[in-house]
Amino acid sequence: MSDLRRVLAGIGPALVLLALTALGLGLDNYPKFVISIALVSMLVGASLVVLVGLARCITLAAASVMAIGAYTSSLLAIHLGIPYLIGLAGALLTGALAGWLIALPGTRFRGHNLAMVTLVFQSVCIILIREAKSLTGGAEGIHVPAPTLFGWTVRTDGDFLLLIGVFSALAVLVLTVLVRGAFGKNLQAAAGNEVAAEAFGVSVPAYLTAAFVVSSIGIAFAGALSAPRVRILDPDSYGVLPSIFMLAYPIVGGMHSIWGGLLGGGGLRMLPEVLRPVADYQELFFASLVIVVVMFFPGGLVELIRRAVSVVRRPADDRRAASEHTAARRPATVQPIVAESPEPLLQVAGVDKHFGALHAVNSARLVVPVGGIHGLIGPNGAGKTSLFNIVSGFLPADAGRVTFDGTSLLDLAARDRIRLGITRTFQHVAVFGQLSCLDNVIIGRGRNGVLAAVGQSLDEFRGSAHAAAARNEALAALDAVGLADLARTPAGSLSLGNQRRLEIARAIVSDPRLILLDEPVSGVAEAEIDDLRELLLRINAERKIAMLVVEHNIPFVAKLCRSLSVMGAGAIVAEGTPADVIALPAVRQLYFGEDVAA
Structure with missing residues (x-):
């Protein structure tokens, strides 16, 4: 049954488009056109969900990208006699090129700066179309x-509806597979917490570029599909106002699922037909609708529907909360401590870092x-965080050596360390809140390149052995920390202690x-500190994993x-066993402010 649900969830949006197509074929010509x-x-x-919803990138260039697709397929047919199917493929290529061009500056900016970049692209494209x-x-x-x-010439309203419905459903199917799979989840991780994403092999620039490209391909394809239907192409139909109107699709419908894009796009596009009796007030109605959704339903109409459904599921939610409480208090059984090897694994030597x-x-x-x-302690300002960031790859060193099993780390990006066998946690909890606990842990496997994620998305849709193995590995890791019962729970809803476990x-x-x-x-309740210590000791014993710990407690x-190192004024001032180091008068004076003579 679970396999059936997975397949239906993947093909459901495409089936809805096909159902609308079948329904429209039995109607009059004008409803077919609408x-x-x-x-x-x-x-x-659906295409804008990838960029605006998952990647959190605002674009005001959707109409120009749609124009690029429409003009590409049409001009190839008019000037070169290229068949329509090849023209559609040409629209995909030019759409991808447009997305890549926008991403070149777009991946360096956020917020209003990014909006301005896309607005410039929009304006330049329309000017070029108008002047050529x-x-x-x-x-x-x-x-x-x-x-x-x-050999089939598409002429009637029914023909166009069938053509657009079938090709749109195929395109939405591809987008659904990507959004629901590893690609969409990694994209959400990259947009949600860039530092944590980089630490687990997710290249934030690469994923943002991929989001622009995938979204632009879908929009350009939509433009190519609609071009013969509208019959006359002119640049004014693809101006700034249509771009703003398109941006409202995922905002009103819901930015984090394909269903939101479908609901917003289809609903807002059909709404003018409903509002024909008050056509003079359409813009006011649209603006009011967007404001109401943003203020009261940030997740869009999809969130409103889910809230209604959640009322029915409230008892299950209560049981989940009780399960979380139990998981947070689950005692850890400490395994026998395995003797460490004298062989060095991580070596830091002569590392310097200046800030002015x-x-x-x-x-x-x-x-x-x-x-x-191995522990690293010291008072605030001692340099612990700077040294830790150098080791983890988020801060370059001015001098010195950092090697891991003989391999130099200083020339490697942070995302490359996981391939060598180095992972990390964060001072401020850095879980990917919108993703489930299971998806968070799957990202921790580290196989998160863009092309790899596309392949994994297809594997998840097909239910392949590779996808099953990834899930099983993640479930085993969750079970090791006592969170297996919360695998499907959104990470952001966990308590702080359970987020540390995650x-x-x-x-x-x-x-x-x-x-x-x-x-x-850090920030964990006193009652949970011993449980986390025992959990780390057990992991060290069972999995033979070495640890470098920076901590104030x-x-x-x-x-x-x-073993323990103490930092003061940027230098290591003492090393040894914890008991010996903490007992040193110089350390107690440095860390606790005690008088050395006393």
């Missing part, structure tokens, strides 16, 4: 010939042995050799770590 245009808008809405009169017909426009497919006149890290050195648990599960799922723990009990560090 449904055809609505289907195109649904495809545009010999090619595009300029402001007067061009007449689009009727398409022919395998501030010498943040001064010839720092430390060694984490194979299977060892971070640990995400860190161990790739079977690393070293975990970098950045204040693992001295009792926690003393009970967890087998």
Whole structure:
């Protein structure tokens, strides 16, 4: 049954488009025309979900991208006699090129700056179309010939509806597979927490570029499908106002699922037909609708529907909350401690880092042995965070060496460390809140390149053995930290203690050799600190994973770590066992402010 639900969830949006097509074929010509245009808008809405919803990138260039697709397929047919199907393929290519061009500056900006970049692209495209009169017909426009497919000439309203419905459904199917699969989840991770995403192999620039490209391909394809239906192409039909109107599709419908794009695109495109008796007030109604949705239903109409459904499921939610409470209190059984190897795994030697006149890290050195648990403590401003960020790859060093099992780390990007067997947690919990616990941990496996994610998305849709293996590995990691019962729960709804456990599960799922723990009990309730310490000891013993721990909680560090380094003024001032180091008068004076003489 679960396999059937997975398949239906994947093909459901496409089936809805096909059902609308079948319904429209039995209606009069004008309703057929309206449904055809609505289907195109649904495809545009689904495409914008990828960019606006998942990647959180505002675009005001959707209409120009649609124009690029429409003009590409039409001009190929008019000037070169290219068949319609090849023209559609040409629209896909030019759409991808347009998305890539927007992404070049677009991946460097956010918010209003990004909106301005896309607005410039929109304006330039329309100006070029208007001025290239010999090619595009300029402001007067061009007449689009009727398409022919395998000897079938598309002429009637029914023919156009069938053509647009089938091709739109195919395009939406592809988008659904990507959005529901690893590609969409990694994209949400990249947009939600860039630092955490990079730490687990998600290249944020690559994914944002891919979001622009995929979204633009879908929008350009929609433009090519609609071009023969509208018959006359002119640049004014693809101006700034249509771009703003398209941006409202995912906002009103719901930005985080394909259903939102379909609901917003189809609903807003059909709404003018409903509002014909008050046509003079259409713009006011649209503006009011957007404001109401943004203020009261940030998740769009899809969220409104889910709220209604959640009323029925409230008892199940109560049971889930009780399960979470139980998981948070689940005792950890400490396994026998495995003796660490004298062989060094992570070596830091002579590392320096300056911030202007501030010498943040001064010839720092430390060694984490194979299977060892090494702590790094020091007062605020001692340089711990700077050294930790150098080791984890988020801060370049000015001098020195950092090696892992003989491999230099200083020239590697943060995302590349997971391939060597290094993972991490964060001082401020960095789970991907909109994703489930299971999806968070699957991302922790580290196989998150864009092309790899596209393949994994297809595997998930097909229910392949690779997808099943990834789920099983993630479930095993969740079980190791006591969160297996919450695998389907959104990570953002967990308590802080359970989010810390989730971070640990995400860190161990790739079977690393070293975990970098950045204040693992920061903000955690006192009652849970011992449980987390015992959990880390058990993981170290069972999985032979070494750990480098930065922490302010001295009792926690003393009970967890087998060796300890103390930093002061950027330098390592003491090393040894926790008991010996903490007892040193110089350390107590530095860390606790005690008088050395006393």
